[in-house]
Amino acid sequence: MSSPSIRYFAACWVCFPLQPGDRFRYYWDILSILFILHDALVLPLYFFGLQKHYGVQSLAWCARTFWMADIAMNMLTGYYEMGILVNDLRRIFCRYMRTWLLLDALCVAEDWLRFSNIGEADPAMEFLSLLRVIRLVKLRKMSGQLHDQLQSQAASIQFNLLGTITGLVIINHIIACCWYGISQLGDGGDTWLKLQGWEDAAPTFHYVTSYYWAFSQLGVGNTEIHCVSLLEYVFASFVAMASLLIFSTLVSTMTSLMTTLNEIQESEISQFRALRRFLSANHIPQELSTRIVQFVQHSYYQKSQESDQDGDLAILDMLSTPLKAELRFARFAEKLDALPFLRKLMACNDLQITRLTHQLAGQLDLLLVAPGDVVFFADNDAKTTFVNLHGTLKYYQSSRSEEVTDGLWISEMCLWTSWEFMGTLVAEEVSRLVSLNEEIFKKTVCESVVAQQMASSYAIQYVSELTSQKVTSDLWAYIESGNPSAPAITVS
Structure with a gap:
């Protein structure tokens, strides 16, 4: 070469x-x-x-x-x-x-x-x-x-508990096989296998008896299998010392894990018991009580499954401010990319624009709504735009309704012009939304001259298209012309 x-x-x-x-x-x-x-x-x-x-x-x-x-x-x-x-x-x-x-x-x-x-x-x-x-x-x-990858403390404890039990099974498996292997060494002298008269038994029987002997060394069982040769006594002594360490470690680990798991479950049970007593003592109607309990159960489940989803980790305080902003941006980059203007900003290779998009991500608010909750009413001034993360939302306008697609920004118009909600948005099930206030959006964009110029140009195109289409729905999505991969503009 x-x-x-x-x-x-x-x-x-x-x-x-x-x-x-x-x-x-x-x-x-x-x-x-x-x-x-x-x-x-x-x-x-x-x-x-x-x-x-x-x-x-x-x-x-x-x-x-x-x-x-x-x-x-x-x-x-x-x-x-x-x-x-x-x-x-x-x-x-x-x-x-x-x-x-x-x-x-x-x-x-x-x-x-x-x-x-x-x-x-x-x-x-x-x-x-x-x-x-x-x-x-x-x-x-x-x-x-x-x-x-586990996102709840209870699942983490159960994983550790499963790992501890699996480790015990594997260690006993290895000890059992070695115990049988020792009986195959030597020059035909006496072994525990010969003493029991099991030499001609099936391999499965040999394995089960060996495993039972290994398990009994933990002190949780009794066996009639005894050492015969010097090598067997040496190995049994080693296993006895190892079993002492394994058993003590196993008991302390499992006790600690089970105690922590019981504390988590007891805390959940006591909180819901107190909630039901409160609702009963205040004579809250049954239908409303059921809705409240179901919502709290869902919220509690979400909190346990999506632990620290809002980034309230003490260790994150050690991050620098720019790194925190970048982390927040990474969490919501996919949702921000759904807005054409923000997609243009994110495509800019400019440090100031990048910092601005990170700031916008930091201004997003998370909103959890229960079934039947109204996100906004028709004819009210629109000051906030929303995007659904998960859950089912229904948009009602006049005598018709339609389900809101995940990832669609609702009432984006308020970012570019004065706007009143044209319909009513209601949660059909527990839903999680991200919202962006139009005042905060404008203030943040105006911090950069380049971004302000881009926003001004985009707003002219947006409002022009909004007017020409005679839009009458908050679900209208603006698609910039000249984007061959974009679908046609739709008016709901």
């Missing part, structure tokens, strides 16, 4: 590492979790001869190939150090070499050693293959990324 080609590939190697939060890396980590669980569950079963099955051999080939590629992936993925993204591949490699490189390389080498049939006649090689099970330590970090 020529020297320029070498320099080209070297430049690509240095300049293009994967980002830790990259979507491809996210799915790769999910595959890593699946293959780690495969190693933890399937490899110990090799003591029972499971590796002879064709399906297991196919899975072993997939895992073998994946873990080889995973070494390269880890060398090409950046990391965060003190909150700063490290993209230098030499630093990435040095960090990987100090942490997981040696173990990953040994695991891959052992896997290929087994595949080449070297040493397979020795049962002790089965214990060497369990070296790969150490990768279970990686699960804590990888599962944390899945944990971050």
Whole structure:
């Protein structure tokens, strides 16, 4: 290969590492979790001869190939150090070499050693293959990324509880298989299997009895299986010490999680009980009481499922003001893009305009309405424009009505001219809206001369089209001419 080609590939190697939060890396980590669980569950079963099955051999080939590629992936993925993204591949490699490189390389080498049939006649090689099970330590970090997708504290606690129970099951599974594997070592001396007279039993029976022995070491059961050989006594002593740590940790963790979960549920129950007592004591009509309880239940559910959706996180106070504004903008960028004028602003490659769009995002208000709530009445002065995030809204005008589409800005006209609502907007179910006040909008836009000029030009076109179309609905959507991808202007 020529020297320029070498320099080209070297430049690509240095300049293009994967980002830790990259979507491809996210799915790769999910595959890593699946293959780690495969190693933890399937490899110990090799003591029972499971590796002879064709399906297991196919899975072993997939895992073998994946873990080889995973070494390269880890060398090409950046990391965060003190909150700063490290993209230098030499630093990435040095960090990987100090942490997981040696173990990953040994695991891959052992896997290929087994595949080449070297040493397979020795049962002790089965214990060497369990070296790969150490990768279970990686699960804590990888599962944390899945944990971050949960949006309620209760779901987070349930996830932790499930993880604790799953970890206990896997650890007992490994101990059980090792306990059976020890009985296969040696030169035909006495073992617990021979003492019980179960040598000719089915592999399934061997596994179940071994698992029961492993579980009884936690002190929650009794077993007639006893150690016979020195190796069995050594292993049983090690398991007894490990079980002491596992059991104490398990009890404290599960107790803490269950206590927290019960506190959350009890808090919810007591609040709704107090609400019902209040409604009953004040003789509130049954129909209104039902509406109130249903709305509060929905609001409570939304708060638990969309935790901190309004950005009221204490840790966000550590962000700089521009970064907070950019975060707010990122949350509502899709809704802002639905307004043609704001879409034009967002397309401008100007720092002042960018700051202005971030300010506008910060001026958006979130509004939660209950079934039957009126958002606005016909003939009232329009001072605010709305967009529906989720839920069902009905727009009533004269003798007709129509359902409002999500993402459609309602009464945008008030931003550009004096306007009165032409109809009435009513919530059919619990709905969440975003609103923008026209006074705040105008004040923010006027902070930039360029934006003010763009707004003036746009307002002339908008009002001209509004007049020519003789619009009589607050749901009218203005589509700029000259946009070939835009649908035709519609008048409701």
